[in-house]
Amino acid sequence: MSNERLVYLDNNATTRVAPEVVEAMLPCLTEHWGNPSSAYDMANAPARMIAEAREQVAKLIGADARNIVFTSCGTESNNAAIQSALHCNPTKRHVITSTVEHSANIKHCHQLEKRGYETTFLPVDLDGGIDLCDLQAAIRPDTAIVSLMWANNETGVLFPVEELAAICRSHGVLFHTDAIQVAGKLPIDVQKIGVDFLSLSAHKLRAPKGIGLLYVKPGAPFQPYIIGGGQERGQRGGTENVANIVAFGKAAELALEQINDENTRVRALRDKLEQSILHTIRGSVRNGGGEPRLPNTTNIGFDGVEAEAILLLLDREGICASSGSACTTGSIEPSHVL
Structure with a gap:
């Protein structure tokens, strides 16, 4: 075809x-191909490019660049948020999510259940909406994290994340939202909505596959999901995917403009x-x-x-x-x- x-x-x-995204990432593949974590001068250009991209994606969601952790995809970001909450709160073994989450979250929660954790799957109404009272009733003293998507990938239905985050905050429970479908379609301000963790995926934004991010609120407990050489300020191991990170930054810039x-x-x-x-x-x-x-x-x-x-x-x-x-x-x- x-x-x-x-x-x-x-x-x-x-x-x-997007053509502008391809143009932005090409120099990373042809000229500035050094390892950004290396100590020699050749590494400076890729390191600067990553820093600029971090600022660009942070601006898209109203965050400080220091609170952005680049990942390989949205699935990794979602997994990292939940696993971090459980690791940092070992006595809390209860997770709350919904019945209409992306399969990445639902399957992750089923895996957790096999390891002895408990999951509450909040129902939705006939239009796909969620009842705030259901969340209030589901939170327990041993709830480690609530993980709910902002927008459903199949129906487009939006959950009231600001209100959901406020409920979690009032109970002292961490709140993560999968905002992968929202980015570039609706304004995002992590300060306003008050989330502890927020996930994005670049390939929903006219950037390549294989790059995502996790926003971590200052002060939120966080344990690296992938352990490695101390990249991402020790928050995510593995050599940085410079070209895709730069592409993500450019796509975020374009999305914000349009x-x-x-x-x-x-x-x-x-x-x-x-x-x-x-x-x-x-x-x-x-x-x-x-x-x-x-x-x-x-x-x-x-x-x-x-x-x-x-x-x-x-x-x-x-x-x-x-x-x-x-x-x-x-x-x-x-x-x-x-």
């Missing part, structure tokens, strides 16, 4: 790398598409439409028609869409979110 014919409607799965205009444009297109489908196709229903949503996301069901059949027909016409998370592609199981 040629790119000229391609209609790509799966940007919550991944995004095309966020308001792009959201208005995309929301209008999304609404027009939804209205057209719902008004012309009998038996179609919008999922999650009763809650605040991401401006770019729609989830529509069709009565009596299998999702895989629709996707196959769309693919033949050069239209890329999905029936669930990209991380569960090939599964015949229905979406756990729906």
Whole structure:
């Protein structure tokens, strides 16, 4: 399928790398390819480039650059936040999350259960919204961390993270949010929402795959998830992926510049598409439409028609869409979110 014919409607799965991002990362591959942790002069340029990128991504979320830890992906960031909370609070063996989280979080929690930890999975209503009272009731003296996504990758439904964080804070419980789908689509201010940990993934922002970040609030207990040579100020071991870090920084800069205009444009297109489908196709229903949503996301069901059949027909016409998370592609199981 040629790119000229391609209609790509799966940007919550991944995004095309922006030309400006490719241009920014190329010097890291051709000129400034030294190890940024080395002591000689050749390492200075890559080290400076990482520092600049750290400032760029920090600005995107309203953070201090010193509180940014680069990781390999969003999954690592999510895992690191939860594992750190459990490691730093060994007497607290209870985790709270929701039934509609990304599979990375749900499977992680199931693994923890095999090791003797307890997990409470908060339910959602028919529109995918979460009840704050359910969180209040679920918190226990031995709750180590609450980990909830900000925006659902399938429906786009937004959780009220500021209120959720406030509840956790009032109980002295750490709060982590997976903001991977929010970055570049809605403004983020970690100071305002009051989270202890926040995860991002660059490939949702028109940067390459293989780079993410974890914001760690000053004073929040943190134990490195990957132990190594002391990179990332001792918070994440492993030689820095300079090219991808620089790409992440540039993508964050572009996202911050374009966020308001792009959201208005995309929301209008999304609404027009939804209205057209719902008004012309009998038996179609919008999922999650009763809650605040991401401006770019729609989830529509069709009565009596299998999702895989629709996707196959769309693919033949050069239209890329999905029936669930990209991380569960090939599964015949229905979406756990729906």
